[in-house]
Amino acid sequence: MWKPDRQSKKPLYEQIADHLEKRIAYSEFPPGSLLPSERKLAEQLGVNRSTVILAFAELRSMGIIESRTGSGTRVSRTKWGATPKHTPNWNRYAEGGSFLPNLPFLRKIRDALSQDPSLIDFASGELAADLAPLDEIAALMREHHYTSYLGYDNPQGYIPLRQSLVDYLQKYRGIQTTESSIMITSGSQQSLYLITQCLLSPGDAVAIEDPSYCYSLPMFQSAGLRLFRLPIDQYGVHPEDIRELYKKHRIKMVFLNPNFQNPTGAVISSERREQLFSVASELGLPIVEDDPFSLTAFEGTAPAPLKSMDSNGNILYIGSFSKIAASGLRIGWMVAPNSIVQRLADARQQMDFGLSVIPQQVAAQFIKSDYFQPHLDRLQIQLQFKRDLLIESLRRELGDQISFVTPQGGLHLWCMLTPKVPDGKLLDEAIRRGVAFVPGSVYGSDSGFVRFTYARAKTEEIESGIAKFAEALHSLTD
Ligand SMILES: Cc1ncc(COP(=O)(O)O)c(C=O)c1O
Structure with missing residues (x-):
């Protein structure tokens, strides 16, 4: 600027x-x-x-x-x-068109971050430069010749990337699929967009977790959907609530983020996963399984995705490179029944003729390269380190004014503050002191909750960022 x-x-x-x-x-x-x-x-x-x-x-x-x-x-x-x-x-x-503007808090955070690059960023849900495989990607780009032909490609996605994903999904997520069931998108965000625009109609009722990343997306309201809440606890949604919503509102789809949920870090328990299957198959209800964080699991492996057990065909599975490699590559994927993939690929053809081939080529090489597993191992250790540093700083600065469940993977820590202070004032005071976070109300919760992302800030910024946040909080409570 x-x-x-x-x-x-x-x-x-x-x-x-x-x-x-x-x-x-x-x-x-x-x-x-x-x-x-x-x-x-x-x-x-x-x-x-x-x-x-x-x-x-x-x-x-x-x-x-x-x-x-x-x-x-x-x-x-x-x-x-x-x-x-x-x-x-x-x-x-x-003011025209069908897109509603983004939420005011999110616009405020985005403006503040773009105006002041020194702001400590606990708000952006992505990896810091030191966590992304930048050297590996640069090496692959040197090693491979990517531009043999640069014409319009298949709107369903570059075939070698879909082939690499068949192996990746089998190896890392236990999902058996074929390249014709995979659709490449420019990230999970686009997968969600395609689902809302192509498979649902204005007035349709859908169920989303409460709190949920989906509340931060005016995309659902822009599509004219009616949103119903599924309150979650540490073990995710209560499957019986889905049945109730179906009875009352004839919901047409359920959106879930079962592993290390954004924002809470919750993981749906295996018992509830089984119940989810029986409710969904009994009602013939599709579940959109948004699974961007599983490969960040700090210890052991994350629970197997619903899709890996989906013999009945109820699950639309969406994955992404954003939280495990680099959000700027803009690579995501969806695994869905053939009729759905065809419908979405046809829409892609109308929208933009599909995704640029170059990032798809880079992604295809990266996931099958010898760089991938060591990168994941390092990412898990570094993310856990940042999570611990954030938690230590919060305990030191805020003691029992703050409470949370320690997440076992993902990028975010979801916290409850006592006493409650108004979201907007806290955000203003924090930005004034040089630190950004996301107020809980963005995700549909009441005032008094905040989401800190530990993945985006530099390691050396975490302690001072939390000290600034604590000052902002104290300026409103003392
Ligand atoms: C749960 C969840 N789904 C989807 C997305 C969109 O990610 P992307 O489009 O970068 O893959 C995000 C990003 O924050 C997310 O947290």
Whole structure:
């Protein structure tokens, strides 16, 4: 992001005025549109608000912008450009379409992280650079020639990647499948999107865990689905609740994240897995099994996925590279009955002709390479180390003000705070002190819960990040 040059002889306010004039001339801010507030710009550019006030005064004197008390500063409609021209009302367009905006807390966190790269990040649900197999991927890219042909590929996914996944799923998840039952996606997020858009219709009722990652996705509401909650405890959902929801609301699908659930870390017990099967097969109900975290299991192996026992064909299984290798590769997969794979591949063809071949080639090489298993072994140890460091820091800083169940895998720690403080205030205070986390309400829970991701922050940031969080909490409770 552009910042004024403090070494330059040109005063900061003039640099800012020139920069804004350029952005206006390039139509980033068309005539009549609202500019960011003085306070926000000052924050973004790392200058005093008075410097932005001077820059605005400069642009105002040239007739480029106009300010009205209470309604902010806008690009002038009349003086900017010689003849009156009509610009589309972009604000109205921006409110169109079927996508709802992201949740305000998530937008706030994303803005704060992009404006201040020094913020300690306990919010982003992904691996830090030191946990990702960057050297291994670089080595594979040097060793292999990836661009023999770069045409449109199969929208169902690159065949050698699907073949590698057949072996991977058998070896690591006990799932027997064929390459024609696998669909490659740009991550679990896209798998969920394809399911909601292609297999469900507006008004359909679906059940999701409470709390759940799914609450953070306006994608479900954008698709017009009615969401019903399945409260979870340490051992996951209660299968009988599914039967109740089916009776009352005729739910059409159930979304579960059975191993190291995001955000709680819960693992569905084997007894409940069996009950889930009997309820789902009795009602002919599909279960979407979202399984991104299993290979992070800290000790032993994670319980076998529902899909590995699915002789009846009730489970749509989705997996991803994001939490075990690198979220930026954007590689995910789905294992589903043939009719579903065909339907989704047809939709992919309409949407974007399928995923870029290059990351699929890299992923195919990586999972069958000798790098993969040692990477997983290292990842598990390092994640566990970060989890322990986070827990130690929380116990030291917050003692009995915080409680949690220690997760045995995954990237997140789900905590309850006592006394409860309002989510929004706590987030503001934390960001002001240089640390970000995700408030529990994003996942559908009440105030008083927080999710810390231990995988994303650098090891050396964890203690100081929690000290800052504790200060933020104490500023609201003392
Ligand atoms: C439970 C769960 N499902 C799906 C996703 C989406 O991940 P991706 O699209 O990167 O595979 C996430 C990411 O945080 C997640 O936690």
